[in-house]
Amino acid sequence: EVQLVESGGALVQPGGSLRLSCATSGFTFTTAWMSWVRQAPGKGLEWVGRVKANIHGGTTDYAAPVKGRFTISRDDSKNTVYLHMNSLKIEDTAVYFCSWLYNNWFDPWGQGTLVTVSS
């Protein structure tokens, strides 16, 4: 069974940093492209970014609102993908989901982890 479990969500002050983790199992992580998607309270889904498999270069791409502040990385030895968030803003408050980006669709998803940016 494919599983994705996010962790690391917390309350953080504006301007702060946070690292989210997404531990995976049940599929060949080393060849998987992984993505992060967020959902602000009561709002819709917003794509955050994606990391390719290392065999495909391991490159990353990001949505405009987070570019330059967020970084996605992966540790294939731990089957884990990370979202490093810097210079956090109040508008970054959201539940952050990780997902397997399989041929341009997202499936499955983790249960999400809540990040609250507030003073």
Added chain:
Amino acid sequence: QSALTQPPSASGSPGQSVTISCTGTSRDVGGYNYVSWYQQHPGKAPKLVIFEVSKRPSGAPDRFSGSKSGNTASLTVSGLQAEDEADYYCCSYAGSDTYVFGTGTKVTVL
């Protein structure tokens, strides 16, 4: 990149059909056959119900179907059941290795 446009709400009685539209541009929906649809129940993670415009993943009921015409994609839920009451989001590849989601539609089963 602006969110794809969906109607805020849609509804139907049990057994009826409901169709949700998802309007983008030629740079996303109209430019690629990579439209997917997700069902999200309150407090839960989204779940894939349609990929590549009209394909159903294993496990998704055949009551779900998708289509596309020009810059607008559509999701139809036939034979509505109580468990279909949820939020639905479309998503499209938008070029340059980016993706864009729709604004979301709340489906109510009357």
